[in-house]
Amino acid sequence: MKKVSSSTVARLSLYLRVLEDAATDDVRTLSSGELAKGCATTAAQVRKDLSVFGTFGKRGTGYPVPELVAQLRAILGLERTWRVALVGAGRIGAALLGYADFRRQGFLIDAVFDADDAKVGRTFQGHRVRTDRELEAAVAAGEIDIAIVAVPAEAAQDVVDRVVAAGVRAVLNFAPVKLRVPAGVALKNVNMAAEMEGLSFALANQERPARRRAAC
Amino acid sequence: MKKVSSSTVARLSLYLRVLEDAATDDVRTLSSGELAKGCATTAAQVRKDLSVFGTFGKRGTGYPVPELVAQLRAILGLERTWRVALVGAGRIGAALLGYADFRRQGFLIDAVFDADDAKVGRTFQGHRVRTDRELEAAVAAGEIDIAIVAVPAEAAQDVVDRVVAAGVRAVLNFAPVKLRVPAGVALKNVNMAAEMEGLSFALANQERPARRRAAC
């Protein structure tokens, strides 16, 4: 398969969600323009993205919704269940475990690890917390496809090094640092602090368009 | 002000964190290469990014750490406190309110709103939950600079429309949909489901021993 840009893949997720919504409303077809509107992009972008993977549309009609849903799920690898380990039983971990969408899309968080022995053995959102010393063994035993790193920044690189050495090839990182992983390991970052700082930058640097003018 | 790419701004956040860490270790200067290593980028990228805003380095030496920290904080608008409203008192909201980094960087979450009257009036992570019908009034009263949208997907566009109409110009969205905002309003998205699907795609397409680079 040729190289696919990660922005294209990110948009496929958005298309899939819009298509699934349309499918529940029994919409039969959707044009690239309608799909684009639901994803804040352009019709040309939608067609280009989809054309990377094949030809799914009918000229003059648009894209058949149920078929394209199935295609996108197959392309994204969502037809199987991925076993996910959460490393770090803190608040972010709690939010993730409560995120029903994950299970619906085929991600099964069925292992929770923490380095804090006070947490080990306790139940956390319905999951028993295991000591993080078992991490390597769990990965080696084939229990885990994806590791979610939700530990403090200073511990994150160590955790990712360990799970990668044990065989994990996909990592979602919530620590506010850029982690180094070897080639062949997929890494995505969720950096809320950086997003907020991006908003701060925008507010601090936007020209004053006199939106709310005070009365004289 | 000249246009600055959002990837550059995102990297400034990373540089700032590395510089702050270096500052606490009393490191006096850092070269673009050292800075790059801490942020998984290249020396040239660091220099290009910083050159957008001025000349901060000393040739032969590198960048003075405390000075560059101050400059970046000023550039990112982090020298003032931004008042943040959390809309949606669910698990993601709980994770955010417990995120100490936010306050440290000048983001003060001091208003929490929810549409569920069962939650209104209760205390949520130390904050009294207010009815979401007060949202517009709070924005109009100048209480709020940034809105964090942590409501279900189907309610998100309505919430953002309301806060934008009331005057908010920066929004952080956790709902797994692309929101539409008028020009002049900054919008950042945190879409954990899409990130996971990106990992799923990488795993599903890396079975073959092909050369596949790690994404970010």
Next chain:
DNA sequence: AGGTGTGAATTATTTCACAGCG
């Protein structure tokens, strides 16, 4: 008509390479 698929053009971003300064 109405809307896809796609090369070509455009625009954005990253990398290179090196002059020049401390």
Next chain:
DNA sequence: CGCTGTGAAATAATTCACACCT
């Protein structure tokens, strides 16, 4: 010398435009 700052070159991503299908 070492390392920055920066034009120029190389890549990547997006948008345009239109042939072509149903």
